[in-house]
Amino acid sequence: MRVVMFGYQTWGHRTLQALLDSEHDVVLVVTHPKSEHAYEKIWSDSVADLAEEHGVPVVIRNRPDDEELFARLKEADPDIIVANNWRTWIPPHIYNLPRHGTLNIHDSLLPKYAGFSPLIWALINGESEVGVTAHMMDEVLDAGDIVQQHAVPVGPTDTTTDLFHKTVDLIAPVTIGALDQIASGQAEFTKQDRSRASFFHKRAEEDIRIDWNWPADVLERLVRAQSAPYPSAFTFHRGKRLEILSAVVSEGRYGGTPGRIFYREGEGVVIVAGADARTGLNHGLAITRVRTEDGRELPATAYFTSMGGYLVARP
Missing domain, CATH: 3.10.25.10 (Formyl transferase, C-terminal domain)
Incomplete structure (x- = not known):
C-alpha cells in the first residue's frame, strides 16, 4: 500500500523504520519541528532525518490544517495514513482522505489511557500491564476501532524508561500486523468499550x-x-x-x-x-x-x- 506517515520523536521514528522495512511504499512523511518542551526532548530520534536518509519527501508542521499540506497529501495519493505520536488534532478531511482511512498507533491498551504520557500515568496508577494499540482514527481522539493490540507486563521495580523500551519494541509488529490485516481486505475491527475509556493530559x-x-x-x-x-x-x-x-x-x-x-x-x-x-x-x-x-x-x-x-x- 501507498503510505503517508504522520509522526514525531522515537515513537514516530520506530514506526517509520517499520514501514520502510516492510513491503509498503512510504510516499510522504509529515512531522513536527523540534521542540524545547521537557518531555518532547526525551526519546527525540528524528523522523525527518530518517525520511530524508531514505529519499522520502518530508513536510514539517505544528498543525496539519493548511491548504498547501492538503494539496501535498492529495498529490501523494495514499492508500492509508499511519500516525504515531502526532501531537495535534488531525481534521476529518485529512484522516478520511486515504482509501483506507488513517491508522493511529498509541502506546497504551486502549480504551484506557488515551491522550498523553500514557506510560507514566499507567505506572503511577499501578497498572499490571501496558502496551501498544493500532486503531482506526475517527472524530474522537484515540477512540476508533482497534485493529491490533499487544500487551507487556509491568514489573514490580519497572520505571517508565523500562516500560518505554518494552513497548517501543511492539511498534513494528503492531503496525505492520495491522496494515497486513487492512491490506488483506479486512474492514471490520473491534469496537472500543467507551465505558472503560480514560483520557489524560500532558505532564507538566x-x-x-x-x-x-x-x-x-x-x-x-x-x-x-x-x-x-x-x-x-x-x-x-x-x-x-x-x-x-x-x-x-x-x-x-x-x-x-x-x-x-x-x-x-x-x-x-x-x-x-x-x-x-x-x-x-x-x-x-x-x-x-x-x-x-x-x-x-x-x-x-x-x-x-x-x-x-x-x-x-x-x-
Missing part, C-alpha cells in the same frame, strides 16, 4: 510535585515513573527544592503528619505519608537517594543528617 511541572497526602505506594510509583531521563519528582526542604531519585515503601508503619522526616530504616529515611497518617496504620516512603537544588546527588541518609522537620509541596 505540577504533576511531578510530591503531595505527601498520597499513600506511600503511589508515591513510590511516582518516583519510578519520573526516573531519568524524565524530570524527577520533587519536594521542598527548608525552602529549597529537593528531587527524589529513588525510594521504597517502608517496612514499618508510621503515624503522624504527612511530610514528616521521621525515621531511618535500612538504607532509607522514612517520610510519613497518606492523608490518614494520623491513624498510624500507613507505611511511609523510605527515600534512598536525592538530588539537591545545586545538583548534588547523594544517599538520603547522608542528606538527612538528623530527623525532624517536614518536606512540603512549596517553599
Whole structure:
C-alpha cells in the first residue's frame, strides 16, 4: 500500500523504520519541528532525518490544517495514513482522505489511557500491564476501532524508561500486523468499550510535585515513573527544592503528619505519608537517594543528617 506517515520523536521514528522495512511504499512523511518542551526532548530520534536518509519527501508542521499540506497529501495519493505520536488534532478531511482511512498507533491498551504520557500515568496508577494499540482514527481522539493490540507486563521495580523500551519494541509488529490485516481486505475491527475509556493530559511541572497526602505506594510509583531521563519528582526542604531519585515503601508503619522526616530504616529515611497518617496504620516512603537544588546527588541518609522537620509541596 501507498503510505503517508504522520509522526514525531522515537515513537514516530520506530514506526517509520517499520514501514520502510516492510513491503509498503512510504510516499510522504509529515512531522513536527523540534521542540524545547521537557518531555518532547526525551526519546527525540528524528523522523525527518530518517525520511530524508531514505529519499522520502518530508513536510514539517505544528498543525496539519493548511491548504498547501492538503494539496501535498492529495498529490501523494495514499492508500492509508499511519500516525504515531502526532501531537495535534488531525481534521476529518485529512484522516478520511486515504482509501483506507488513517491508522493511529498509541502506546497504551486502549480504551484506557488515551491522550498523553500514557506510560507514566499507567505506572503511577499501578497498572499490571501496558502496551501498544493500532486503531482506526475517527472524530474522537484515540477512540476508533482497534485493529491490533499487544500487551507487556509491568514489573514490580519497572520505571517508565523500562516500560518505554518494552513497548517501543511492539511498534513494528503492531503496525505492520495491522496494515497486513487492512491490506488483506479486512474492514471490520473491534469496537472500543467507551465505558472503560480514560483520557489524560500532558505532564507538566505540577504533576511531578510530591503531595505527601498520597499513600506511600503511589508515591513510590511516582518516583519510578519520573526516573531519568524524565524530570524527577520533587519536594521542598527548608525552602529549597529537593528531587527524589529513588525510594521504597517502608517496612514499618508510621503515624503522624504527612511530610514528616521521621525515621531511618535500612538504607532509607522514612517520610510519613497518606492523608490518614494520623491513624498510624500507613507505611511511609523510605527515600534512598536525592538530588539537591545545586545538583548534588547523594544517599538520603547522608542528606538527612538528623530527623525532624517536614518536606512540603512549596517553599
